[in-house]
Amino acid sequence: MTRTTTLTLAGLLIGLAAVTTGCKKNKEVAKPTGEVEIVEYCTGGEYESDNKHFRSSATGESQDREIAKKKARSNAETRLAKTVSATVKAVTDNYVSSTEFNNREEATETFNELARTVVDQELRGAIAICEKLTQRENGVYVSYVALELSGEKVASKYNEKISEDERIMAEYNYEKFKETFQEEMNNLRN
Secondary structure, rough: OOOHHHHHHHHHHHHHHHHHHHOOOOOOOOOOOOOOOOOOOOHHHHHHHOOEEEEEEEEEEEEHHHHHHHHHHHHHHHHHHHHHHHHHOOOOOOOOOOOOOOOOOOOOHHHHHHHHHHHHHHHHHHHHHEEEEEEOOOOOEEEEEEEEEEHHHHHHHHHHHOOOHHHHOOOHHHHHHHHHHHHHHHHOOO
C-alpha cells in the first residue's frame, strides 16, 4: 500500500469511529429537573373538529366523581356551542351576502335567531366519544371528556327550522346554503 492510500484508509476509519460513537441509538434524554409529564386524555387530533363533525374536549375536577363528570361535560358543551355558533354565524353571513335577499339585515337576524335555537337543541344530542376518570392522591376526581356533534345533523336541523319561516323560505336555496355550510366545515380543520 502506498502512503496516500494508508492515510486515506486511516482517515476513513477515524471518521467512521467518530460517527458511530456520536450516534447512540438508545441515548436517554435527560428530563429537566422539577418537571413532570402531564397526560391529558381525550385530546389531540382525533378529538378536534373536522369537515364532518364538531368536536370539543374538556376536563372537570371535584371531590365528588359525579360533579367532576358534570363539570367536564358542561365545559365541553360550552366549547362545542361556541364552535358551532361561530361556524353557523359565518355560514349565515356568507350565505346571506351571496344571495338576493331583499332585506339582508332582517334575513341575517332571522338566520342568527334560528342558529341559536338549533345550537341549543342539537347540543343535547352531542355524544361522548371519549371519557376517562382519574383520581389524584388527594382524593380529587378528574374527568376528561370529548364530545362530538354531526355537522350534517346541524345543517339538517337548521334547514328544518328555516323551512318553518315563510319570509325566508321565499328566497331560500337549501343547496346553496348546504354548499356554504360545507365550506365552513372544511375550514374547521384548518
